Amino acid sequence: MPYTLITIPFSHFCEKARWALDHHGLGFEERAYLPLLHLAGAMPAGQRSVPILKAGEKTVGDSTDILHFCDQVGSGTRLFPATPLDEAQPDAIEAWEEEFDRRLGPAVRLAIYAVLLEHPGYTRDFMVSSGKGWQSSVMRLSFGAVRRAISKSYGITPERTQRARGRIDDLFARVAQTLADGRPYLGGESFSAADLTFASLAGPLVAPPEYGAPLPPLESAPDDLRRLIDDFRNTAAGDFVMRLYADRHALT
Template sequence: MVGGELSRCQTYIAEVQKMAENILVTISFSHFCEKARWALDHHGVDYREDDHAPIFHMLGTYPRGGGRTVPVLVTAAGVFSDSTDILKHLDAVATDASKRLFPADESQRLEVEELEELFDKTLGPATRRLLYSRLLGEGAFMKRMLKLNGPAWQRALVGPSFPLIRSAIRRAYRINDQSAQRSRERIEEVFALVEERIADGRRYLVGDSLSAADITFASLAGELVFPAQFGFTLPALDEAPAGVVALVEEMRARPAGRFILDLYARDRAPSTARA
């Protein structure tokens, strides 16, 4: 009798916990997902990552009321399907005000929002295009990377469906030599802007603590410098294709590249995600 009550009670608690659990739907190696993951880890939020391979990610987003893209954060308070909305939501519910990623000071907050928007619109797509342009032709490496995302059944399907996934990625992001060249120029412009800002030796882009601008810049350009603390375990650099190794070495030597590596080493909180 008592045993029966206890087990009903445990089932009930498990159900309530499930309803209250925060779920981050991702393609684990995506840099926009890294931005959301870093913010969750920074705030010390308890969450579970629901990771998918590209294309399969829509099985995680649509049924939960998200859109086509990841990250999507599912919480008891609602579904947030854009990385900036996720960071804003986390700030709104933060219990520790010192952890807020959008400064209370209005002019600083506007600066952070402007930089975040610029990185989201320019840097994120440019990094993705440039890296894919150097990776999609490297079938074996690319398959290995794709197989690091998603549950076992998706990983098993990634090999046979690789030609389809590759052409879907090429089409969706319009990857070709010209767009890769334009992306390289966009990255150059953003890096130049950041380097002008940090020329005085500052540790953060705005003010004197970590903000959404720093997390967005470092996440969206992270895969250009392969930081050891990136929230998705990147392969060892010497295992990457030569075109990527050359790019990473060049970017790491830049002041903006070193700025990202420093941010990661100093401010990338360890993951608070549950397995």
């Protein structure tokens, strides 16, 4: 069956879906769109956000649902155990995955955009280079409007950015504490949806070279973006993200 994944290429939620497809050996075509322009790909599928997985006549429109779908049809090891979420323990894989999705993903997005939008020339050039064909031209001409729309959509303010940073710090500390007993993965001995979700959603803060799409280039990055990434790379949880990405690259 042919699979098509509709994405914003550098989106960490889209990275989560890409990784699940790779993990399960499910070949796919990626149709990538820039922010706001992604509506051209999402709305025909009856959605407004990405990722969206199209599997024949079936459409799966949420990153966690995509992970579950891949578990059902793929050939890799299961990402989720059979235990239902309402029966899970607080440190169970499903509970970790849900918390990362609900708290880490939005906080990372806000923290990254809060820095990027302060540097419109750098961010415009990155987005233009990430698009193809007509998208690059439209982004070059309309970046000012896109910048304002992103800031308004995510409610980017200094206060919200500070709260997001605190949420990220808390989750990074909890991940480090969980791994401190020597376990290789959050759930114990096996790679799971918890690890995949944490690594992909934290990816833009750590900028592993193996990330599944180009991220804002560090060699020309403004100082505050470099500091932000250095801060999170220099943590135990940041090391964990880098290891997971290196392992993923070695297996593909």
